[in-house]
Amino acid sequence: MTDEPRFEHPPEEAATSYLADGYSLRSWFLTTDHKRIALLYLVSITFFFLVGAGAAALIRLDLLTPQGDLLSNDGYNRAFSIHGIVMVWFFLIPAIPNVLGNFLVPIMIGARDLAFPRLNLLSWYIYILSGLLTLYVVVGGGVDTGWTFYTPLSSVYANGAVVATIVAVFISGFSTILTGLNFIVTIHKLRAPGMTWSRLPLFIWSHYAVSIIFVLATPVLAITLLLVAAERLIGIGVFDPRLGGDPLLFQHLFWFYSHPAVYIMVLPALGVVSELITAAAHKRIFGYWFVAFASIAIAVIGFMVWGHHMFVSGQSVYASAVFSFLSIAVAVPSAIKVYNWTVTLYKADIAIDAPLLFALGFIGLFVAGGLTGLMLAMLAIDVHVTDTYFVVAHFHYIMVGGSVTAFFGGLHFWWPKITGRLYNETLARIAAILILIGFNITFFPQFMLGYEGMPRRYHVYPPEFQVLHVISSMGAALLAIGYAMPAVYLIWSLLPGGRRAPANPWGASGLEWTTSSPPPQHNFIGQPVVVRQPYDYPLAHPVSRDDG
C-alpha cells in the first residue's frame, strides 16, 4: 500500500468524450479516431457474424435428419463454405484485434491514436469492400470449395463464384496487413514516457505477436489464392497435375498461412483473458515474462507446424514425424499461460463478475480444444480422426469456445469504457453460463461423432449418427440464445437513462482505466506518464464498482 500515484497526468478536466465529438455521418465515416473506427468494426463484424451464424443455423437444421431434408447437396456445400469463409476472414480474424485492439492498443500504452490513423480508416474500408464482394458471392451463386480452397477442386472442378470469393479474401488481406503494420509501429514508437517493454500490458504483448503474424503470413495466402484464380481462369498449371502442377503444393502454401491464422484468432484472445483474470483477481499476474514470451513463442513456433494438417495427404512420413513433434512443442507456451492464470487466482481478491465467468469459461474450453489438438498432433490418432467431426469439434473449441468467448468477455469488460454505460450484470452472468453450457452441448458430441467415423462436410450421413447430431443442433439453439442475450442488454444499456459508468468500474489497473468513460477524443487530458509496474495491485487509489 502506498500513496504514490500510479500514473502521473494532469488532473481531469471536463473534456468532450469521443462519442460526443460530432454526430454527423461524416464524423463517423471519415473519422481517423481509432476509437470510432473500432466501433465501425464492431458494427460490421457483428453483421458478418450474423451472416456466418445464419449459415451455421442452416447447417445444424439440415443435419437434424441423416438424409438432409432442408438443403440439396450443393446447397449444403455452399452453406458450410460460406460459413467458414465469413467466420474466419470476416469475423474471427478481425474481431478482437480490430475492435478491442483498435480501441485499446493506443489507450493502454498512453498514446493519442494509432501511428497511422488514416491507414487505420483505410483498412476498415478495405475490409468493407472485401466483405461486400463476399456478400455478392453469397447471393450470386455461392461457392462450394470450403474455406480451404483445396486444389484441383477449387482451381478446376468447383462450381460457383470461386474467383470472386478468392478476390474478396485477397482484398481482405490488405486490411489485415495494414492493421498489423499499424499496431507494430504504434507499440514501438508511441508508448508513453515510462511505458517500458516490461510494463506493457499482456494484451499489448499478444497484439504485438499477432501483428507479426498478420504481416508475415497474410502475403503468402494472398499469392497462393491468386495462383488458384490464375489457374482457374487461364490454366497456368501450378496445382493441376494434368498440367504438370502439384496439388499438395497448394496445401503447403495454404497451411503455411492458415495454421498461423489459427493463432491470429487465438493470440488476441489470450491477451484479453490475461487482462480479465488479473482485473477480477486484483492481483499481479503470476509469471509476467513467461506469459508475455509465451505469446511470442506461439507466434514463432506457429509458423513451423503447418504440415500437421497434411499427415494423410501423401507428404513424406518423416516430414510428418517432424511436424508432429513441433505441434506438440507449440502446446507448451499455451499450457504455460493456463498454469499462470490459475496460480494468479491463488491468494487473490476475486470479484466474480461476468468478465471473469467468460474468462474461466474460455480457459476450460481452450484447454479442451488444446488437448484435443495434442491428440490430433499424435500421428496414429490423426490418421483416424483427421477430416472428421473430431477436427470440427477441436477447432470450434479453440475458435468459438476460445476466441469468441474471449471476445464476449472483453466486450463486457471494456463496454463501460467504450460506451460509458453499465449493463445489467445479472443478465450478463446468465449469458456467460448459458454460452458455456450451450457450447458444450453443441460441440462435445462432435468429438464422439468424429471418433466414430463421421467425416466432416457430410450433407448425407449414416443413420447411426443421428442422435448425436440432434443433440448438437439443440445445443446450437441454446448457444444462439446465449449469444443473442448480450445483444439485447448491451444495446439496452445505451438507451437514454442507462446507468453511467465511472472511469474505473472494476477497480482495475491499466492506463485505460485512468481516463474517463468514455475517453476524450485524444484519450487523455495531457500526456500520461507511467511510473509503476503493470498489474500493480492493490491499487494506490482503490475504486469500487459502485462509486460512479
Added chain:
Amino acid sequence: MSGGILFWPPAASHHAEQVDLLIGSFGAMTWLLTLPVFVLMAWFTIRYRRSRDVNRDHAPTRNLWVELGWSIIPFILTLGFYVWATMLFLDIYRPPADAVPIHVVAKQWMWKFQHPDGAREINALHVPAGRPVKLIMTSEDVIHSFYVPALRVKQDLVPGRYTSLWFDAEKPGRYPLRCAEFCGTDHSVMGGMLIVMPPQDYAAWLARNRDGGTDGTLAQAGARLFRDLGCSGCHGAASTVKAPPLGGIFGRPVALSSGDTLIADDQYLSDSILLPNKQVVAGYDPIMPTYGNVLRPEQVNALVAYLKSTRASKDSP
C-alpha cells in the same frame, strides 16, 4: 427418429485396437494433468472471492522453478506418447512383402478397385481376412480420401501421384468405407463397403468375378495393352526405334539424362507413360509421345502391373 446411436466404433484390425489403446491412454494422461488445474481454479475462485476474509499475505508473483516444472514435465510425458504414436503411424507405410496389392482409383464420386488377378469392382472392396492388403491409390480428378473407420486408417488419393497404405483386417464383416476429403457435390454419398471375407470365401469370390476370363489377370490385361497401344513397337527387343528396354525394370535403378538416378517404382512408371518428358532415361532422346489423354488410370495400373511381372531377358520388352 429413424437413427440410432453408436458409442464406440467397431475395430476390425489389430492396428485399430492399438489406436484405441493409444487414445485411451493419452486421454487418461491429459485428464490427470488437467483435472488438478480445473479443481484448483474453481477452489481458488471460491476461496479467494471478494467477500471472504482469508489470508492473502505473501501471494507469489513468480517462481522460475515452478514455471520450468510445469513446462517441461508434461512435455516429456507427452513425448512418450509421441514416440508411441509415431511408431504406430510408420507401420501403416511399411507393408509386408506378401501383402496383396489392390489398385484403387477414385473419381467424382465413386471408388474403383482392381484386384491383381483381374477382378474389378466399384464401391465395394472384397479382401481376405487375416491377410495383409496393400492399396495402391490414385485419383482421376480431385483429391479424395480413403477412410475405413473400423480400420482407423485414412489416406488421401491425389491426382497425378500414387499413395498407398496397408492393413490387415482380421475380423470378417462389412465395414463402411467413406470419402473423407471434400470432393465436390456428392462428397457425402461417395461411400462404399469394405467386405472382409474368410480366405476361402475370398478365393471363391475372386473365381466368380474374374471378368468372364476375357481379361485374365491385371498383368495379362497390361500385356495386351502393351501390344495394342504399340508400346512393344519401340520398347520391344526387335525394334529399330531406340527406346529403353523395360524387362524387369520395376525396382531397379534408372539413370536419367538429368544425371540423377532413381528406383523405378509405380510413380516413375506411371509418370513415364503419362508425362514422358518428365524423366528421360540417360542416353535416349525424349521422343516418346504422352499417353496422358489416351489412357485411364486403370489402364496405367494394368500396364505397370505387366511391367512388374516381366523379367529382364534378351527377348522381353
